Amino acid sequence: MLDLLITHANLPDGRINMSVAVRDGRIVEVAEGLQALAHQTLDAAGQLLSPPFCDPHFHMDATLSYGLPRVNQSGTLLEGIALWGELKPLLTEEALVERALVYCDWAVAKGLLAIRSHVDTSDASLLPVRAMLEVKKRVAPYLDLQLVAFPQDGVLRSKGGLDNLKRALDLGVDVVGGIPHFERTMSEGAASVKLLCELAAERGLPVDMHCDESDDPLSRHIETLAYETQRLGLQGRVNGSHLTSMHSMDNYYVSKLIPLIAEAGVSAVANPLINITLQGRHDSYPRRRGMTRVPELLAAGVTVAFGHDCVMDPWYSLGSGDMLEVAHMGLHVAQMTSQAGMRQCFDAVTINAAKVMGLGHYGIEAGQDASFVLLQARDPIEAIRLRATRLKVWRKGRLLSDMAPAAARLALPGRPGSTAFTR
Ligand code: FE2
Numbered sequence: 347m348l349d350l351l352i353t354h355a356n357l358p359d360g361r362i363n364m365s366v367a368v369r370d371g372r373i374v375e376v377a378e379g380l381q382a383l384a385h386q387t388l389d390a391a392g393q394l395l396s397p398p399f400c401d402p403h404f405h406m407d408a409t410l411s412y413g414l415p416r417v418n419q420s421g422t423l424l425e426g427i428a429l430w431g432e433l434k435p436l437l438t439e440e441a442l443v444e445r446a447l448v449y450c451d452w453a454v455a456k457g458l459l460a461i462r463s464h465v466d467t468s469d470a471s472l473l474p475v476r477a478m479l480e481v482k483k484r485v486a487p488y489l490d491l492q493l494v495a496f497p498q499d500g501v502l503r504s505k506g507g508l509d510n511l512k513r514a515l516d517l518g519v520d521v522v523g524g525i526p527h528f529e530r531t532m533s534e535g536a537a538s539v540k541l542l543c544e545l546a547a548e549r550g551l552p553v554d555m556h557c558d559e560s561d562d563p564l565s566r567h568i569e570t571l572a573y574e575t576q577r578l579g580l581q582g583r584v585n586g587s588h589l590t591s592m593h594s595m596d597n598y599y600v601s602k603l604i605p606l607i608a609e610a611g612v613s614a615v616a617n618p619l620i621n622i623t624l625q626g627r628h629d630s631y632p633r634r635r636g637m638t639r640v641p642e643l644l645a646a647g648v649t650v651a652f653g654h655d656c657v658m659d660p661w662y663s664l665g666s667g668d669m670l671e672v673a674h675m676g677l678h679v680a681q682m683t684s685q686a687g688m689r690q691c692f693d694a695v696t697i698n699a700a701k702v703m704g705l706g707h708y709g710i711e712a713g714q715d716a717s718f719v720l721l722q723a724r725d726p727i728e729a730i731r732l733r734a735t736r737l738k739v740w741r742k743g744r745l746l747s748d749m750a751p752a753a754a755r756l757a758l759p760g761r762p763g764s765t766a767f768t769r
Contacts, residue, residue, distance in 0.1 A: 348374070348384035349743055350716070355395035357710055358692060358726045366395065368716040371742035375712050393737070394721040394729055396692075397709050398459035399669035400699035403554075403587050403615045403653025405661075406463035406481065406491070407474035408433075410445040412658035423559065423624045426661035427498065427528075433660065434469060442477035443484075449657065450485045452667040455747045457719030457736040459489055462554065462653075462703050464496035464523055467514040468504050475514045488746055492703055494554050496523035501538050503529050508541070515549060522546040524555035526567035527591075536570045543574035543584070552704065553584040554615075558591035561625055561636060565591035569603060572610040581611035585702050587653070589614055589638035590625050600639065608646045613702045616640055616694075617655035618676035620662055640680040644690060651699035652676045652691070669695035670733045677730060685727065692726035716743040722751050722767075 350368040357364055357376075365380035366373060414433055418425050453461060465478045475495075482491040495514040501507040501524060515522070524542045526535035539555065546553045553575075558565040568586050575584040586607070592600060607614070616638050625636020643650050652672045657665030665671070677683065677691040700708040707715040723734035739747040753767045 348382050349386065350740075351380065351382055351384035351387045352395060352720075353380070353387065353389050354392055355390035355720075356392055356724055358394065358396050358689075358696065363392070364395075366710060366718070368743050371716055371744070372707075373710065373712055373714050373716050376710060388738075390720060392724055394723050394725055394734070395710065396457075396719050396721060396726070396729070397696055397700070398717050398719055398739070398741070399457050399695050400460040400651075400703055400705065401453075401458055401654050401669060401672075401695070402462045402585070402651045402699040402702040403617055403655050404461050404463045405656055405659060406446045406449065406461065407442055407465050407478055408659035408661075409449045409657050411660065412663055417663070418660055420627070421623065422627045423661065426624070429660035430466070430498065434466075437473060439473055439477045439480070442474060443480050446478065446481040447484065449667060450481070450489050450491075454488060454739060455736065455749070456667045456669065457721075457739045457747075458667055458669055459717060459739070459741055460492075460700065460703055460705055461489065462492040462494060462521070464494040464554075464556070465514070465519065466498040467495045467511045467519075467523075468497055468499040468507060470506055470510055472510065472514055472517065475517055475519060479518055488741055490703075490705065492521060493519045494521040494523040495519045496556070497525060500525060500529045501542065502534050512545070515545075515551065521552045521554050522549075524553075524557075526555065526570070527558050527560045527562075527565050528556075532564070535567050539567055539570045540574055543571070543578055543580060546583070547578040547580060553580065554587060555585075556588055557586040559588035559624075560591045561594050561628065561634060562591055563594040563596065566595075566603075568592070568612075569606065572603075572606045572612050575610040575612050583704075584610070585613045585615055587615045588617060588621065590621050590636045592638045593625070593634060593636050600642070604639070604642060604646045604648070607643070608648050613649040613651070614638060614643050615651050615653045615702060616676060616680075617653045618679050619665065619672060620655040622675065622679050623662060635679050637676070637679045640676065640694075641682060641687065649698050649701050650694060651702045652694040653699075668733060670730055673730050674733060688727045688730060692730060715741070717741045
């Protein structure tokens with residue numbers, strides 16, 4: 347006897363009219379036309395059943411703090427960092443936990459069930475770290491929250507930066523972070539990459555650095571990150587986040603760099619909403635887009651995912667935890683408008699993001715967790731186009747959220763009682 351049988355589902359990889367059988371929180375079979383007794387049966391009627399959305403780059407300690415203590419006037423990354431510095435002395439553990447839990451509720455409703463969050467380790471109190479560890483524990487029954495030790499003020503530039511980061515790891519933070527482009531000099535930035543990769547190798551941890559989040563084409567810390575990954579045998583465990591300077595690098599240098607990234611098995615996360623908002627701020631016109639070279643990295647075999655990065659915080663005033671909005675922006679900024687390109691943008695917030703995070707038991711296949719989202723769309727492209735309603739969200743066989751289909755009740759002359767759902 348099955349717990350759940352979903353029939354007539356379209357899957358993101360192009361399989362259509364599939365049945366998905368669930369028992370004890372796991373998918374036991376995926377096939378066409380399955381017939382079996384189940385406690386619950388659901389006809390998906392040709393709608394898209396996707397594995398959950400994953401956000402591989404977020405800042406849960408800053409989320410929903412918009413306006414505290416003031417708004418970012420210039421809209422730049424550097425004013426955002428300064429503003430976060432003004433807010434930090436005012437933070438309390440309770441308020442951080444409360445805001446993060448609200449965001450996690452939003453995330454679940456949007457089918458976003460795994461988030462990798464950087465957490466600021468710069469302050470000796472480690473207050474954000476303790477708060478986010480508490481959140482991780484509280485949301486564990488319904489959401490995978492990974493934490494990255496992120497030295498926002500620079501691991502070498504800030505007093506006690508390395509010591510504080512190590513203490514955060516001792517407390518149970520999962521991933522080693524960094525911010526080489528914010529260290530004092532290029533050489534200190536490179537030194538920070540080396541020492542943080544060595545620390546990760548020593549402790550057997552993954553690495554995920556904010557890397558070259560800059561319009562400066564000479565910001566080349568990704569080269570050092572790829573080199574250290576290979577030197578220390580960290581292939582498959584290292585991610586470069588942002589990599590926006592690659593947008594502005596000359597093509598000859600990039601033609602050498604991308605194969606080095608691929609060879610080192612380093613993945614990349616672009617943050618389209620934030621990159622298009624924060625980069626190019628020193629330009630007049632033409633103004634650069636500032637997102638890294640997503641199609642070129644993908645073509646070289648690099649795993650590329652998209653992150654949300656910020657929602658209503660010192661760096662970004664909008665957002666709602668909707669990874670389809672992230673994919674939508676990524677598609678436009680990278681001009682990935684072919685059918686294949688649009689599907690790759692959907693993968694960037696699902697399977698590729700899961701790969702960056704190293705999630706196990708992910709995907710709609712027998713043996714994987716019964717975690718998935720039913721969308722009011724027929725395929726990934728339609729899902730992105732409509733930022734489709736998440737009709738139902740399950741995790742390990744348990745229904746966590748459901749939402750009524752979007753439909754307008756029209757009052758048109760001569761067409762009484764008609765409804766419309768724009769396809
Ligand atoms: Fe970030």
